[in-house]
Amino acid sequence: MKLHTISLFLTLSAFWLLNSAHNTLLILLLGLAAIALVLVITHKMDVVDQESQPLYLTPKIFSYYLWLIKKIIQANIIVVTHIWLGSKSISPTLRWIKISPKTDMGKVIYANSITLTPGTVAIDLVDDKILVHALLQKDIESLLAGEMDRRVSLLEH
């Protein structure tokens, strides 16, 4: 809890400093007061916890982001090619896919990664199944092969 408060304070301060760029004493104190107010309110709302500040992800998330960026660039090239080839070349598919991440955070990361990659959109999530609409049938097949699934599961612990 303490760790999460400190990390929230640091994030808010960095955000405030980068957005305001004023460094006279009065303005800085007003900023500090605003941050303190936000901290008090978030504590009253009881939202400062593992869920809003997933600190345990920090060591592994960056390599996942690099991999995801690579995937996004590949998917972009494929989708743009099919846009120029026209609507004859696509094979839209709708399918339920079983997922292995157990925690809420893992499921959210997985579903968001699917939607962020052009060509696949996560439409619904029920228990451990996810409804995916894909532009091409082979996108679904590569999701079923489960590399993304495996990488997200690794993030969880």
Add this chain to the structure above:
Amino acid sequence: MDIIINISGALCLFIGSFLCISGAIGILRFPDFYTRMHAVGVTDTLGAGMILIGLMFYSPDFLTFSKLVMILLLTLLIGPTTSHVLAKAAMKNGLMPELAKTDHDKNKDKEINSSNS
């Protein structure tokens, strides 16, 4: 050094604009709601991303740079959320996607055609 920064910035902006235009053309060409959403996916990931990275090359100081980074992170968070909400709303209201014909359907078509002829 200046020339390198200028050229890489211009290149990123050019690629970004090309991807955005491709996304717009995709919206016009694709047949139904869900496939059009995939075309928008190009615009709001790499299209907007490349334009913002191109602008980062031209930013005069660290503050402008950091604001561009913030915008990039926000777009990457908001993009998938909105497309998911759109898709889910469409699905809830009963809009079914046009799906590609699987091999099974094609065989059925053939049977119908052959029985007709």
